[in-house]
Amino acid sequence: MESQKPWLSLYPTEIPHQINIDQKPLHYYLEQSALEFPNKIAIHFLGKELTYSDLYDQSLKLANYFQSLGLEKGDRVSIMLPNCPQAVISYYAVLLAGGIVVQTNPLYMERELEYQLKDSESTFIVTLDLLYPRVSKMKALTNLRHIIVTSIKDYLPFPKNLLYPFVQKKQNQIVVKVEHEGNTHLFKKIMELSKPSVEVPTYIPSEDVALLQYTGGTTGFPKGVMLSHENVVSNTKMCASWMYKCKRGEESVLGIIPFFHVYGMTTVMNLSVMQSFKMILLPKFDATDTLKTIEKLKPTLFPGAPTIYIALLNHPDIHKYNLSSIDCCISGSAPLPVEIQEKFEQLTGGKLVEGYGLSEASPVTHSNFIWGKRKKGSIGVPWPNTDSVVLSYENGGIAEPNELGEIAIRGPQVMQGYWNKKEETEATIKDGWLLTGDIGYMDEEGYFYIVDRKKDMIIAGGFNIYPREIEEILYEHEKVKEVVVAGIPDPYRGETVKAYIVLKDNQHATAEEFNEYARKHLAAYKVPHIYEFREDLPKTAVGKILRRALVDEEKEKMKNAN
Structure with missing residues (x-):
């Protein structure tokens, strides 16, 4: 099955x-950046900065420590961290040591965490002190052997690092004391003890898996997507x-989209x-902090x-901030309303385009x-x-x-497949083609359009209705x-169309x-x-609205009513 690729004639000359x-492993590019730009700032985190030399050095130290604990090529290591320097260091350290990264959402509760650790058979996890009570329970339930614990304050500049525990108490967050002993290891201690040298295994980038990326699991249990080094390098x-x-x-790149989400x-x-x-890393999204x-x-x-763009546009003081440094943004993870795209471009003078993946x-x-x-x-055209x-639904061609x-x-x-x-x-993969489950079309020029997810299509009274429209x-x-x-259950139409709306501040409206x-x-x-009309909508950590959660809510209401 071959397509004509009409979109290639539209490519600017600069895009091949x-x-x-x-055929290089993913961590090769960190080594190259450290060689070429050793003193360039790689990470800015709440005032603390690391150069590319620092980042590579610390990744090697952690990789060395992993190997000293017995990590072997192909072992899975969960990283359960927000966007912070330790998340980047851990990611590259796992790859340098020969492991497979398992990105783990810090918001996971015990049941979700247990499922992912069991399914991936992770033997190591890197996590925050705040999450340690939850994670430590997993040792008895899963294959977990070692827990490496860090704190946000470990990479805060002076005096923020000293004030951090007081801020935690003020915000009623638990302050957890963790000791460097037994199978529990402190990230800060590792950086003091370990050496920046490691026996990096040989990789076959097209075959060796770099990470297991668990899909959202909005239907059924999440599946571990096996992404090879070549998969991730080629997309980058x-x-x-x-x-x-x-x-x-x-x-300079603003890092708000979580790294445990494949898009970030x-x-x-x-x-x-x-x-x-x-x-420039922010551990969580806050509209004022972002501006x-x-x-x-x-x-x-x-x-x-x-x-994220919607929240910024609706910030009451947005016009007080200078956002003109923004040159380009690619929006992902959910459909981008045209209205939002146009307003954001007017405001920043930069380009905001919708991507798909x-x-x-x-x-x-x-x-x-x-x-x-x-x-x-449109979601645009295929990448190089x-x-x-x-x-076609008619004949499959x-x-x-x-x-x-x-x-x-x-x-x-x-991907290589599901773990x-x-x-x-x-x-999901037929004759080398990945079936996306998205309903759409291509126009004569080669621009693609998503009408909706197959599973989100509403069938009401025999009509196919697409929520996105x-x-x-x-x-x-x-x-x-x-x-x-x-689409929510309806005894007469099968399903009926329901709109959940969050109004702008100080606005009032009626269903009529x-x-x-x-x-x-x-x-x-x-x-x-x-x-x-609602105060907010249920969302994933990356900001995708959970339509399925609302449908489940409706079904629960109906069940209780009966």
């Missing part, structure tokens, strides 16, 4: 159709080629290390998610051109070395332009801050007002039958 993928190189105006060793890992951490950029950071530290690149593709596969032709509402087709079908992808960034899940792998309309309403549309508005813009069968 094919890029050379070095594609990203660098797409941002061709960004100069090696000169840019590639577009912030791995891209920065490969291109010797400065990472202050942009004004003070002047990042040029700002990968984000729509909810999934964990199974390391993650990015498509994007609009940052400096070139863009189409509103990447092929994409729409599979390649769909005609503008015909709806399932989007499929092929390229060097596509220990042969059947799921075979159902309704959300785009509702986002244009001047009172709307955030919105999500879902929105019903009248929607009827002007949508066919009658697409108009929501129910409107619910």
Whole structure:
């Protein structure tokens, strides 16, 4: 099955159709940046700075320590940290020591953590002191042998490091005392004890797995996506080629998207290390802190998610801050409303384009051109070395332009498969093509459009309804801050359309007002039958709105009502 790749004729001359993928392991690029730019700032974290030489040195120390504890090639190591220097050091240390990184969400509760540790068979974990009580319970339940514990204060500058425990107490956070003994190891102590030298194993980048990236698990149990060194290196190189105006060793990247999310890992951490950029890390998203950071530290690149840009645009004091340093942003993890894109570009003077990807593709596969032709509402065109087709529902072959079908992808960034899940792998990868589960189409020029997730499509009264189309309309309403549309059970129509709306500050509205508005813009069968106004919406750590959680909530309500 071969596509015609009409999009290649649209590429600016600066973007190659094919890029050379070095057969180098991921950690090679940290070593190169440390050699080429030893004194350049690699990480800025709440006032503390590390150079590329520091970052490489400390990664080697931790890698050495891992090996002294018996870590062997292929062993899994969980990293359960927010965005902080230790997260970057740990990631590269695991790879240098021969391990496989298992990114673990710090928000996981015991049940979720136990599942992931058991499924990945992780024997090591690096975590925060705050999370130690939760993590230490896992030793009796899983294969976990060693826990390496760090604290946010370990990488804070003076006097913030001394004040940190008092801030914790003030915020009613537990203050945990952990000792460096037995199978519990202190990160700070390791940096004092260990040597910056390690026996790095030999890798075959196209075969050796660099990380297990667990999918969100909004349906069923999360699956570990096996990404090889080549998968991640190729996607990072594609990203660098797409941002061709960004100069090696000169840019600053705002790191708010969590590194335990594959999008933050590639577009912030791995891209920065490969291109010797400065990472400006924030451990959590706060709109005011983000605006202050942009004004003070002047990042040029700002990968984000729509909810982050929406929160900033709705900040009451946004016009008091200078955001003009921002040159480009690629938005990922969820559809970007056109309204938000236009407002953010007006405000910063930079470019904000929508990209598309999934964990199974390391993650990015498509994007609009940052400096070139863009189409509103489109996810753009496939990246270099990447092929994409729409599979027709009629005959399973390649769909005609503008015909709806399932989007499929092929390229060097596509996963090796799901960890220990042969059947799921075979159902997802067919003849080398990754089936995304997304419904969309390609226009005559080669621009792709996502209509919706297969599983999110609403079937009401026999009509196929796509939530994204309704959300785009509702986002244009001047009172709307955030919105999500879902299909909820209905005894008559099978499903009915419900809109969950968060209003902008100091706004009031009624369901009648929105019903009248929607009827002007949508066919009658697409108009929501129910409107619910909420203070906030359930989200993942990366800011993706959890539509499925709202549907489950509705089902629970109905069950209790009966």
